């Protein structure tokens with residue numbers, strides 16, 4: 001009887017930790033032209049630089065010469081995943097050799113499905129936008 005109780009407790013715990021999948025797609029633009037860029041799909045934990053529990057990279061790719069990208073990833077997390085996207089690119093940087101990284105939150109309603117960003121204009125400076133030279 002006791003083992004049955006333990007077994008059902010384990011099943012219950014597994015039920016809470018479910019796998020969430022997210023797919024994000026779009027086309028990267030700069031100055032009205034399609035451009036290549038590095039696209040990374042992250043899952044937020046305690047920040048990219050955290051030593052204890054860093055954010056996880058779920059997928060990473062370079063968009064095509066036509067700017068097309070599609071990244072997909074999944075993770076098990078007790079209270080669901082908090083995915084976001086970063087795009088590293090050279091759109092309107094201060095000088096040659098600099099790179100900008102722009103961060104795009106992924107609305108929760110798209111978790112379990114697809115977030116179609118369609119046209120991603122890298123000219124726009126988003127709230128979390130870093131430039132490194």
Ligand SMILES: [Ca+2]
Nearest residue numbers: 043044045082
């Ligand atoms: Ca998380």
Ligand SMILES: [Ca+2]
Nearest residue numbers: 043044045056
């Ligand atoms: Ca995580």
